[in-house]
Amino acid sequence: MTGGSWLCLLAPLVGTILILLGGSWLPRVAAAWIATTSVFVAFGGAVWAFFSLRNQSGHHGEITTAWTWLQSDHFSVGLQLLVDPLSTMMMLIVAGVGGLIVLYSIGYMDGDDEERRYFAYIAFFVFSMLLLVEGGNLLMLLVGWGLVGLSSYLLIGFWHERPSAVRAAKKAFIMNAFGDATMALAFFILIAHTNSLSFGVLGAHFSSTQANLIALGLLGGAVAKSAQIPLQTWLPDAMEGPTPVSALIHAATMVTAGVYLIARTHVIFEQARTIELLAAGTGALTLLVAGLIALVQTDIKRVIAYSTMSQIGYMFVGVGVGGYANGMFHLMTHAFFKALLFMTAGLAIHALANEQDIRKMRGLGRVMPLTKWCFLAGALALVGIPPFAGFFSKDPIIASTLNIGWYGYVFYACCIVGAFLTGLYTFRLWFLVFPGEPSPFVREHYHDHHGREGAWTMLVPVGILAVLATVGGWIQFPPHWDPVTKWLAPVAPSLPNAVPSSTQETVTSIVAVLVGLAGIAVAWAVYSERKIAIPAAPSLRRLLEEKFYFDRLYDWIFYTPSAWLATALRREFEEPVVLQTGTDLGDTTLATGGLVRRLQTGLLRTYVFFIAAGAAAVVLAFLIAK
Amino acid sequence: MSASYLTSILIWLPIAGAVLIWLLPLSRYATGALALLISFAEVGFWIKQAAHFDFSQPGLQMSGQANWFGELGVSYHVGVYGFSLWLVGLTVVGMAACTGYGFWVGRDRPRAYFGLMLLLTGATVGVFEAQDLLLFYAFFEAMLIPLYILIGVWGGARRSEATIKFVIYTMAGSLIMLAAIIVYGLKAGTFDLVDGPTSASRWLFLGFMLAFVIKAPLFPFHGWLPDAYREAPPEIAAVLSGVIAKAGLYGMLRIAITKFPDPTSYYRTTVLALAAAALVYGSLLAFRAPDFRGVVAYSSLAQSGLITLGLFAGTDLGFDGAVLQMVAHGLISISLFLIAGAVERRTTTGEFRLLGGMARGRPALATLLMTVGVISLAVPGSASFAGEFLILAGVFQRHWWWAAIGAGAIVLAAMYMLRLISAVLHEARGSTVSDSALDLRPGELALVVPLVAGLLFLSAWPAGISDHSFFGPSPAAAVKSGFK
């Protein structure tokens, strides 16, 4: 089992190093295939770990330590891996979906003159992500946490001639650094009180304040990583990266790490119930806001990005109310269909010479049927229409909010509205892009790939994911059939009041589906048939297009003041005071020297006078002092 | 103890080498080669020393003592502790790299240059090994002399002001320290650091600290820093921030904190405040600095602040983290300055507005700068992350807000380091970046790659230092006992 985990972790790292050392001697294709194989090997390792864990009685998992990574006094942190149901599940998702996406990017990145760098980065990302999910203690988790941030930075800024890309990359990294910082602070509290960072210590007893602070710190990290309000603004900009990157990092895996974190550290959250509900609240808020903003986006990838935010909002609600299994399950299905959506979008973009504006893409379905149908599958899964995956994973989350008190109903309402918005913006996208006669732009720019809609390396993963997005949800249909929940039970048992009664389940499912369909219908009416005019409401539209002014707000609160402060310090303090003081002192000294020098008149009599005066002074002093 | 001769060899071999170089009429290449050879020999001897060092053994090791002038209890007394061992290692490795750089760029007047570099090596090693206050002071001062000439002769356009400023600033501190040393030593009847008693005098403590905070430097005593780092030749700037600055921090640990426990606790808050100020202030200025070296310079100001936080936290984690961070930051800033030198050689400038887009077609440069950059911004998993994590965890136990400030500063660090990286490597190609500006040459790689490799090794196993700096489980206890 541990062998599997190590294999899973190290394979991508080896891949990275090979590509790095290979440098320019390595043919591009070779680099690509090294990365791909390494990730698939990792998947193999994950599978190995999974099965060996299944055969373990009660599959509680086990921890392996390579060596002591950091040690001081009695505080000691090993380079540890943990194999338990939660981590294996994540390993499977990350390595599996990751493998498909890397394969996809072989076709997608073909011809880019820095392919090697790309594949090195992406393999490195998979490694970091696996370290994150496999990390056997909080510090290892933080390490992985930071490294995914780093590789996300590298990949967003992959096309580094684009200032926008570089800016987006920096933004993403810094916001995540903020999250890392809050997590670190939480860890400091843990160290101060338990002198350890193993997952076990979370169970220790803390005063409510400590527990709240720790949980808050962790939540800060989770929010930053998962682009939830208030740290959500980096995700849309991150779409500057290559599409496979968006699919892998900003849809399937990294951004959902926040959910994993909460599930992993649920013990402390349960000690700090307020914070946990705060997480749920954040999720609820985000899913609404994101859904609204998605309505007005014109960049195909940004629409999907906002939907990602909103879906993660669902997951937060899920884990926030204590239904960890629900959250994780939605995480999995979401990985399937969101990756699918991004990759189909990628096909479209690829085929249209990197055009991303949906207003130009009308009628694409005519020329790209396969893409069209795959996208449709993903869309339906996203909206949660049975029998697609989203249906099975989203509804339990919504239902689970019903038993936790009055705010539960608020969450419920949000989720339902969110479902409607999901239907609306998803099919707005669909109707704008695929049906109907191809627009002139499409006719002009569409170029197929040897008569196919894309290289086989791109089509195969899309196909596989389409299937998964369709059937991937069937492995759990609460309350009647819930292997995932059972599987996770040893690690993250759902709170009792997060388990809805079957009636609640059924009702919720029906309502959600109907609302979703309603959303689709409206979208059809507005964007396909043009029966209803798009509501004008310019101020509202502007508000949405400005993404509720979050960016401007942060710019105004954080960046501008710090930049101003720095400049002011340099102008007003550093240069005039710190740097000048020494010089001034020196000048004063020299001036004094000039004065002394003036005494040296060169006149003999002056010299004699000084001797006489000196003698007189000494005599006087002595007469007085004697 | 066996192998105690190594301590003295490490000090005197390079000095002897310097004299040799000055005496022998060697050719340019012979000179450089000889100097390089000696630096490598230093590294070799250090490895041997580290191999002989017994971490399970308390107290001073491989010590050697000889009479200097006994009537006042002053002697030539050298030896190493765990932490000094690491700093010596940092010195010899860093100096080897920088000497190599000097050789690679072919400094003119090679005999003077290499002689001085070796002299500097010996003096710096001496600082970390001296166990007698006056000897410590002697080496502490001796470091200045070669630095003065190295910067003044081979430095940039405004070198002359910069170097005078640097020397006088530093001397201002260390002369006050001399007064403190005299008072302490005569009161105690010995100048020996090992046998010397602890003192409760606040004035003496301040006298020592002044020297160290200027050397380190700490806000607001860093007036010499920007000019010196900008005007010095890159390899000297590297030595300055990577190695020499550590002497000040080492002094805090070995003398100020160890010998003055009561004043330390009395002034703890003050020093911590200064350190925090240095951390934030340095980070902010680095964030707006207009050039490569400016960023690195102010970032090392910030780093000094951070390390001081760790030292004056007075907690186990703080001490371990501080030592680890000293080494890590040493390697980082040496590499960064050498890379800065490489960039300046290719573009004739370090100004960001004239740079940019160097990543395209220069994979080696891009990879190295990126690697060092992200390590220096303490991306989790890196050696500096380990160091900063320990430091902040340690100072957190003193009071939470120090750690909060530190965490904030780490975000700032990310901001300025990413700014540096993208300003040099990314976005539109700068006006001074021409195609003739090639990628790093093998020679440069041979200098920087080992340093980076060392950093990566430390990143993989920071415990190697953090757990092997002080005897026994608890550094705080070791410090309290005066490393007996």
Add this chain to the structure above:
Amino acid sequence: MIVASAGNVLVWIVWFVAAFACVGSAVAVISFSNPFFSALALIGNLGSLAVMYLLLSAEFVAAAQVLVYAGAVVVMFLFVIAYVGPRKETPWSGGPSWQTFCAVAAAGALLVEIVVAVGMQASGSLSHESSVGADFGTPAWIGRVFLVDHLLAFEITSVVLLIAAVGGVILGSHTRRATT
């Protein structure tokens, strides 16, 4: 021992006359604008000092004073003055304005301080007198003291004089006139 036998009054009168002459000539030395006169005034000063020495029953010194000083030194002065020709220069002039004032202040201060000291002392150790033997101050006595108690001083003096002579030769000799 002329003076000893004479009465106090006479002694006092002589002393005052000598002292007056002494101070007067000293003032004259420093205030004549013509160095020639200054030199002459110095002779007067030396003479009056010689009288003082006699009053102090230091015959030998008095003699030496007259011979060496008035005879040799001052004459040397006069020669040089004659050689370089008369150069007039008014006292109290030249130099920075504060110069003269400070000069007077300093010299005055010294003078006053010492006189005060003497005054404070007059009642002290200086008040009691010690009677002198008959041979006090005679050449024979001097010679004995010189050769017994202060032999080395005697020798050194000769060395110094020699050095001075050499110096005088070096500086004064002009085998060739300097071309610069």
Add this chain to the structure above:
Amino acid sequence: MTLNTPYIDWFGLSPVLTLIGTSFVALLCAVLVPRAVRRIATASVSAVGFTAGIVLAVWLYVDSANGHTIAAGAYYRDRWTSLGQIIIFGVGLATTLLAVEHVPGWRRDADASRRDDHVAEFFALLLASAAGMAFFIGAANLITLFLSLEWFSIALYVMCAIDYDLEGSLEAGLKYLVVGSFGAATLLFGSALVYGATGKVSFDGIASAISSQGLTGDTFVVVGIALMVAGLGFKMSAAPFHMWTPDVYEGAPTTVTAWMSSATKVAALLLTFRVMTTAFPDNQHLWGWAFAIIATISLAIGNFAALVQKNVKRILAYSAIAQAGFMLIGLSAGSALGGRALMYYLIPYAASAFGTFAIVAARERELGVPVTLDNLAGFGWERPFLGVAMWFFVFGFAGLPLTGGFVGKFYVFAAAYDHGWVWLVIVGVLATLVSLYYYLGIVRAMYMRPATELVIAGGSPAAERLLQIAVGAAFVVAVGSLFAAEPLITLARHAASSLPF
């Protein structure tokens, strides 16, 4: 009548006598030896004289474990004297080497024919002044003190003026003479007053008289000490009696400056320390403070004035004033430790002072014009050895651990602290800080001017082997004294132990 002349310990006086003798020989050479070989002949005579002096002084040092006065209480035969003499003769030997090529009249503009006019006299005077200083250190009563002071002073007046083609040289000579005589007169009157209070001229006699008759507060004693402090302070060029120093050092031939700046200070400081501790131990509360204040003033004036100088000889002159201040710190402590500190400090100081001026002399000869910071540019690269020696010397002055100056500073500070004068330590430290600027400035001038600024040195520098040897010797002494601190301090301790503590 019979004179029972006192027993003269000729051996005790031998170093002085040797020098007087060789001085006469040199004088004879002036008339007997043909001009062609006169320079080398007299130089070798002088070298022999100094060497013999050193040998004898060493012998005496070994032989005079317990010091006592000789020649009817005129002269001290003890280790204090001998060690001081060793230092002085060492400098003298070096000066001889230097002088062979540089004095007198070896300037560019002097015509070759007149070059050797006064070379013999010069060496004679050099030896004579050395003898005077040697005796001065050992002087045991006020008379010999005054006499030997004038002895070497007069010799120095002449030496300063020996380049009498130069107005500067004459001016220096005259200024030195007048100011010196004024100082001497002051000293004389002071001695008279002391004599007036105690009726004694010998130091120990004075001390015993003061203590036995309780004259500690006696007006004459006090005023006398004050005037003597002034007179001696003049000799060691301590502020405010220093004014003559820069002018004379600049005007005098550089060789003479080298000799004065090192040897004279040695003599003056050692003798002052002896007089004060031997004759006036009970008045230390007065002269101790006086010298402490004078030290402070000297440090301030010397360092500040040096900051703004351009002429290197003047810079060094002011630095000499400041250095006197440092040594006065040790002197003012008036303790055994202070004596050790003073004696030790003088060794590297004398070497460095001589060395620096010798190097200036080399440059001066090269350029034919006074050496300024500007035309020093590039010197370090043209004459590597001299350059390195120069920065060792000046950094040593600054108290950086390159020469014994480091240990010396440490020692005088230690003495001050030991005496309870922490403030004086602080003063010294700050003074050192100020001094750094111009010491660094010299090195900067030698090495750090861009090539465009380099002046074209006139012609190719002469080989000047003797000068190189002299500087090399000074270099060895200066640097060696850092490492050989222990033995030297032991010597100093024995020397100081012969003073009454």
Add this chain to the structure above:
Amino acid sequence: MDGPSVAWYIALAAVLFGIGALGVLIRRNTLVVLLSLELMLNAGNLALIALSRHFHNGAGQIFALTVMAIAASEVCVGLGLVVALNRRNLSLDVDTLSELRG
């Protein structure tokens, strides 16, 4: 003996000393300066002799005699300088001898 006590003589010496010093301080003519120096030395002599009389020991007189010799030597060198200056047609005004200053 009776008559003026030593104090009178020393006071007189002090006055002489002061006058001499004043002379050195205010006169610019080298020769007069040298003369003033003689005055100062003589002041010292007077004090010495008075005191030697007072203590009835010879030291003072010996001292005085040697001082005379010294004075003579100083004058000798001093005049030598004067002659040298004069030969170079330099002014004997000490104020003009200020080539060296600063």
